[in-house]
Amino acid sequence: MIRIDKVPINKIKKNPSLYPDDFDRGGWERLARSISQISILEMVILQKLDDGYLQLSGDKRIKASRKTGKTEIPAIVVDDAELTPDKIEMIKNLQPDDIDPLERAIILNSYIEEEGLTKRDASKKLGIARTTITLWLIILEYEKKYQQAIIDNFNNKEGAKLTLSHLDLAKSLDSTIGHKTATKFLDAIMKYNLTRKESIDMKKLIQKHPKLDIDEVAEMIINRKDLEDDLAKGNGLGEDFKKIMESFDTINEKIRVITEANIQSDNEKKQKLLKEILFTEQKLQQISVETFGKTLEKVKEELL
Known part of the structure; x- marks a missing residue:
């Protein structure tokens, strides 16, 4: 039986003595990479044991999950470590949960540092646009509450609207005005649930007039939008x-x-x-x- 499951991380084992003599580690890792968003984000595949799970692939993702304090991880669970064509085909037809933005950034950053790469080099090696890599990594530059807000949005938590593109807008304020202004900008986005367009309007005003009260600017934008919507509905x-x-x-x-x-x-x-x-x-x-x-x-x- 092959299934996708949420597995307690502390139940995952990587003990050499538990692997069979003909264990094809490279084959499992190649399979995991083939069904992942990009190769370095290889999916976690585990074998079910009586007292836990044996890790067959996904070392980087497990480490990233531990680093972010998670206690569970989505994984593909199989009954044995034999890599057969039928099993490969079944696994490729599964739709595993996507990796959250923080874990993805941690793994990508570790890969870049371990390989001694620039973002341009990583872009070429992974076949991903450099602008995408920069956007994915931006979450590591901001405080935990903003990271959690991004993850909440990723998990479709009600009321969570912060995105990586919002962090990208904040980054431009960070580099031109300062980090304090950038975080106030993000706080206002979260407080007023601003859309990307509304956030861009607010950013332009703040860049032009850095001494403006950010909350007042956000309220002005929201009030203007609400009035425009109401007037658009008006008849007669x-x-x-x-x-x-x-x-x-x-x-x-x-x-x-x-x-x-x-x-x-x-x-x-x-x-x-x-x-x-x-x-x-x-x-x-x-x-x-x-x-x-x-x-x-x-x-x-x-x-x-």
Whole structure:
């Protein structure tokens, strides 16, 4: 009987005296590599014993699992160590659980260090894009809580949304502003469940204005998205409302053109633009009070 099972790591043995004389270690390892995501992530294959399991392949994955503190590991379990064609075919038809991002990074990093490779060398040897290798390894650069959040997302845990691409965005803040800002950025992503697009918008604002409060930026992005969604569902708002929205699109485009012209270097233009923004806010305040008898601050309290 051949099956996939979750096996207690402390029950796995690697005792030379337990292997049969004709044990084909190389054959089992080649088979394990052939069904794995990449060759160095060879699947764990074990033989069932009366008091545990005999390791036939997967040394690196077992070591990585122990390093991350896991007590169980997904493995292919067989009844004996004889490597027959029928057994090979059955194992190749199985769909073993994928390796989690942290274990994969640990194994890949160990391989690179043991072989004395650069990421470029590893890319060529493994047939994986260097950008992919860099992305896979990035999890090792961040604290345990972010690693666990990535693993929770990998395991489809409810509410867990952090991905390696989020860490990649944080890395750019890490290198340009600092690690503290990068971790605050990740905290905000986790707190507000930001999508990649929302995270990119937040990153751009933080890079441009590092002194901004990251929580306030995240809330602004979420509130804007929620309002956009609500307005998109609205019916019967009429042509007048549409014209108002079109006018704001025009204002946004003008602001984009002005900011791309490097206004930061021209204090007079910067002051003028700030006054224009403040004037627009005051006009909106007037519209809100005259139409609904409520200030914008009161509207925010009620709607956001």
